[in-house]
Amino acid sequence: MAFVNAPTAVGTIVFRDASGSVAKLQIHIPFGTLAVAALAAMDALRTALLALSDCTVISTSVTYSEVDNAPPAANAGSRVEEKGTFVWRLANGLTTSFQIPAIKDSVLTTSGAVDRTNALIIALDTAVTGAGAIFAGRDGSDITALFAAYQKFRASTPNMLPKDR
């Protein structure tokens, strides 16, 4: 199991027409291209494309991905619908959150709260809020502390139902 770079970074330009319908264009950039340079190139491409399209551009983005080239099997019985919800306090006083799918029961208390004394939870907290961490809320405000953490379930989509039912 090893994470390897995708062959390229993916540039995406989102177009919108007069009716409000949205379409995307994808182009590729060498993976080693710095994000600043890539975004500048995407901006120049946007200008060239707008000369050929009646749509307007609402956003551009560049995504750098790493994939596991030999992923192991997931633990038996794991289901992504069982979430561990982690709510974080931001420096500006607001909160942000993310959910970990298939949260392990061993890090939960009997009430369904996340056991914050568990060493693995402490490690997650350190990774997100510790010295040098660069995680933030959507507005760019730094994440400063874990505010709440608990188990939560989401409804299964048709594709999540067992294939052999």
Added chain:
Amino acid sequence: MLSTAPTWSMTLRDASGSSAIIRGTLLPGTTASAGLAAVATLAGAIQDLSDAIIERRSVSFSQVAETIDAAGPTPANVTGVILFQTSEEFARFIMRIPGFKPDKTETTGCFAGERINLLDDDVVNLIDFLVAEPWVEPWGLSLTAAEAGYVREES
């Protein structure tokens, strides 16, 4: 265009084959390499907490238009398709341009209105721009020349 804070994401897959995505945000000014390194560290902590397996992780950098200009009359599903040759003899790259302007197509011949006029100034400008650095096809091959172009209506 206005830069937004970089974002990260991870894709996990459980024993049933179902997948889910975790998303978050990074501090503004984070570079791609620093972002990927931080996400790799976070992935280690998250993998210890999940029975699902992390298969993919990524960092994205976005810009949004501060004001949305009015669009012209061509619908987004009218697509200009341009086929590019690459640095490898038999590999091609296809670019799809939504809302392709009808006045950029050929006006004579049996494919008038369908075939893209590859000699149009704006089309030439785009082609020249794409065959220069840094643009590549999905496996990293450089784009070398435009081979064909036509307009189609996507469903």
